[in-house]
Amino acid sequence: MEHLPQEYRQLFPIVQTHTMLASCSQSALAEPVSRAIKDYHDSLLYMGTNWNEAIEKTESARIEFAKLIGAEPDEIAIVPSVSDALVSAVSSLSVFRKKHVVYTEMDFPAVSHILQAQSDYNVSVIPSIDGELPLEQYETHITDETVLTCVPHVHYRDGSIQDVKAIAAIAKRKGSLLFVDAYQSAGHIPIDVKAWGVDILAAGARKYLLGIPGMAFLYVRKELADALKPKASAWFGRENGDGASYAKGARRFQTGTPAFISVYAAAAALSLLNHIGVSHIREHVKTICADAVQYAAEKGLELAIASAGEQPGMVAIRDERASETAALLRKKKVICAPRDTVIRLAPHFYNTKDELRHAIDEIAEIALHM
Ligand SMILES: Cc1ncc(COP(=O)(O)O)c(C=O)c1O
Incomplete structure (x- = not known):
């Protein structure tokens, strides 16, 4: 492999038989993650109850995710999905006077669904210009009345990467909180919430985080979390479990029992990612994607990305019949x-340059006969 030892690739049985390039949707299952899922299953099958162990795993997953994004464990809530994370975050803003929320045209559709349903807020969209979101757009569309600005770190459709640190500085200057949807970046692009000045961030388990569906992580900056009053909050978000008052920090954004089987998977997956190190993963993925972009152009394929900015960790190829081609x-x-x-084509650290080239060869071949 280009930057990472071969032993890591061997943790993924499917790569022996398949070219697995779907990390933007569901990454390959690693042996240790599979074992963790089985551990949960077996503890129910053979021991009957596993509550205490499941709570410990929940804390392990929280600690590992905090490490991955440069946060403290108390700044992380375990929630069912990224959509739920945003619903909770928005539900907590009534402590502020301001009533304008804004999101971008490049956000995942669920962001629009959630925000457009908020009848208590004025909602507007930051339009992209020729498929890009230059910083001037944030300067123009975030106003002194904006309470929350939602942005994707990485665009779900073409993999383009946004300068979150620069956006955070603009949001801060205008007095808006910043929510970052990091579902398409967490696990292959380094994130540092403190250095970047991010207020709130969410990422789910099943894409580049190597887990399975059923859970997501919500980061809320500690001092901010303690000031917010989420309406989506229940016993897992309370002091000492059943208490009337909110738990300290981001835990107050939690509601009911987490999907423990997903939590077991996430704890094992995140431990593997942190062991390898996201900066090493980024170098590897960036290198093989840069090669693939050039190779795709040689094969006459058209890329979907508009900008020539930072190398994305995804190769997005235009195809009018994309689902047919994928089948x-x-x-x-x-x-x-x-x-x-x-x-x-969304590789991870277990993929090789040759695999991406192979996928591109096959796409070019299909295009010839369509
Ligand atoms: C960038 C991004 N945000 C949010 C979502 C939705 O996540 P969830 O289904 O966990 O709500 C997705 C799903 O693909 C996504 O790609």
Whole structure:
């Protein structure tokens, strides 16, 4: 492998038989993650109850995610999904006088669904310009009346990366909180919430975090969390479990019993990611994607990305019949995630340059016969 030892690749049985390039949707299952899922299953099958162990795993997952993004464990809530994370965050803003929230045209659709349903707020969208979101757009559309600005760290459709630190500085200057959707970045692009000045951030378990669906992480900066009053909060978000008052820090954003099986998986997956180190993963993924971009161009394929900015960790190829192409690729054991008119090739640290080239060869071949 380009930057990482071969032993890591061997943790993923599926790469022996398939070209697995769908990390933007569901990454490959690693042996240690599979064992963790089985541990949860077996503890129910053979021991009957596993509450205390499950609570410990929940804390391990929290600690590992905090480490991954440069936060404190008390700044992390365990929630069911990224959508739920945003619902909780928005539900906590009534302590502020300001009533304007803003999101971007490049956010995942769920962000729009959630915000447009907030009848107590004036909601507006930051439009992209030729498929990009220059910083001037934030300067223009975040106003002194904005209480919350929502942005994606990485665009779900083409993998483009936003300068969160610069956006955070603009939001701060205008007096707006910043919510970062890091579902498409956490696990392959380094994140430092403190250095960047992020107020709130969410990421789910099943994409680049190597886990399975059923849980997500919500980071809320500690001093901020203690001032917020989420309406979506219940016994897992209370002091001492059943207490009437909110728990300290981000835990107050929790509601009911977490999906423990997903928590077991996430704890094992995050421990593996932190062991390898996201900066090493980024170097590897960046290198193989840069090669793939050039190779795709040589093969006459059109890339979906607008900018020539920082190298994305995804190769997005324009294809009017993306789902059909993806189904044909699947028959050839190439697994990728199509999205409307784009085929997304989304590698992780277990992929190689040759695998990406192989997928591109197959796409070019399919294009010839369509
Ligand atoms: C960037 C981004 N945000 C949010 C979501 C939705 O996440 P969830 O289903 O956990 O609410 C997705 C799902 O693909 C996504 O890619």
